[in-house]
Amino acid sequence: MIDPRRLRVLRAVAQHHTVTAAAAALYLSPSAVSQQLASLESESGHTLLTRSTRGVQLTAVGRILLEHAHSVVAQLEQAEAELAAYADGEIGEVAIASFATGIAEVVAPAIGHLAALHPGIRVRILDAEGDESLPMLLDGAADLAVAVAYRGAPREDDRRLTRVPLYAEPFDAVLSAADPLSGQPRISLDQLADRDWIGPYPGNPCHDVVLLACEMAGFAPRLIHSSDDFRAVVALAGAGAGVALVPRSALSGMERRNAVVRPVVGNAPTRRVFAAVRRGAEKHPPIRPVLTALTHSTPTLP
Template sequence: MMNWDRLRVFAAVAEQSSVTAAAEALHLTRPAVSQHLRKLEREAGCRLVEPAGRGIRLTNAGQVLAEAARSITASVAAAERDLANIHQQIIGRLQIGAVASALRFFVLDALRALTAQHPRLRPAIRDGEVVDLIPALRLGKLDAVVLESWAGWPARMPAGVELTELLTEDVQLAVPADHPLAERESVHVGELAGLRWASCPPGTEAHEALVQTLRAHSVDAEVDYCVTDYATVLSIVAAGLAVALVPGIAQRLSAPGVRYLSCEPRVGRSVAVATPEGRSTPAARAFVSELVRAAAR
């Protein structure tokens, strides 16, 4: 008989296509995941994975078992949610996805307060972008997703996802302190042609919002510096290498050598938390309530 823990580990390996990535996602060591795989292959009586370049891929048998493992994992997660709802208990795992800027500034505050009130709660966090996190939410792999939506690139939610807005904020232009624009209080977006930009990587909400905001004023975005966090973006700006659009909460970071200008017309961003409509656990609902309080501080 196949062991549930090994099926759970195999489902993560199949999703990640990597033993190392699965180990990180499950908070296990790489040798522990490899051992689970070997034991599961003995139980199944066949090879489930095979080498593929520097990684691995599923065999035909592995693909069949992976589909079953995903289904079982989703069923167990649903059962856990239903049981928690019956007892209204705020315990067990709380799987959270979040954009990094929100994570740094108020998600951790909310979790600190929540775990102090409910010590049997075990939060786990995965940072990322809306395009990856929302599908995970719909599949039951995440209980809540803290996301961003830009005025120039609004996030589009599929059916079955409920949004609770946490904050709205202005986005400003960050320039080096010695930049020709640095003495101004504001700048029209149409004046920003020919500048070099720092932003998050292509495909992220921030990057696409930058491109669309500039394009709306017939300006091409020359993004030479693509990094994943605003601390690095601001370091690039301070070094005089580029300019950037920076949302309000990220402006709390210490950034000597950076000046902020208001944009005309206004560029804005909102931060919200997404949960499964009608299917949230007590822990997820408590998390949303704590997020609302933390974002308001």
């Protein structure tokens, strides 16, 4: 096996034509250079140099090895440069697990921010429901999670995770334009206690928010229709199938045919969105700028 460090010595000798000049360029003693060359000849099994009054000349085999030395040293230089860039957070890949609205509201804008400031960082997106991203993070399937606080989630003081708050948003009430309450500018949840409800499936963090909000208002919602797709929820509400609570950002730009959206009076239910990494990874070079980009890309909600 040829020691690549000795290839640098061969290149220096080929460039300077004397052992003394090569040693000076490499900040080594002439004897050290001679020892390195002797070891290189032993490793290659060939005579690489001839000495004359004109200095040191490479043999035919030495010239062949020199060509490979140029390639090897160039690869090593590139590896060192990439390692240095990685250490500085300039290159790398970060896998982010996030729920769909988080991708649209935070992750996608953050990618644009990163492309301008850290073009060497690649982001890989994993679409995951709000209750899936943290397990994926802890299992190592993702480097970073954009998640929602929910019952059964790891506690805020969980020593396995570091959290960075991103934004909090209210849930708005969605109901049919034909509903008698649709003419009100605001709606209290207790006014919806006798309605049929449309909501996410159990396990979805928004399901917990809806149940808790209705519980705080003094009733248990009569959940008739279930969907994790807020477009379907709004369409069903517009058709008069029931009422729903939907995060405000999820309603942005959505077609609301025959559906109206009203803010909730009083203690409105809220979705708290945060970024999480495995504890200690927040200082990992490629992850650190991604976290910064996420915090700079949080939405401004109406």
